[in-house]
Amino acid sequence: MTSTRRAKIEAMLRDDPGDVFLRYSLALEMESAGDADASLEILEALARETPAYVPAFHMAGRQLVALGRIDDARRALREGIDAARSQGMAHAAGEMSELLMTLGDAGEG
Secondary structure, eight states: OHHHHHHHHHHHHHHOTTOHHHHHHHHHHHHHTTOHHHHHHHHHHHHHSSSOOHHHHHHHHHHHHHTTOHHHHHHHHHHHHHHHHHTTOHHHHHHHHHHHHHHTTTTOO
């Protein structure tokens, strides 16, 4: 099922390669398939756009935590909080702040 969904997303992206939500969806499919590097690459590209796609920061943070890359997760979450606040997305900023707080001192060294 996942590969079919991924194929559909990729086909739609061929018609509209700039579609932010489709690109985000593809990143989620890649994560589900175990391709974290490709997923993170898409999420990081979405985060660098103007305006930044705020959900990409949160998802990248979660993926980086799962990979044990805590310092990278902190960076993504802090940048995401700033982006969310600048776009008036208080709820998203709050969710990322909560995840950031759960990391505590993990990964520091």
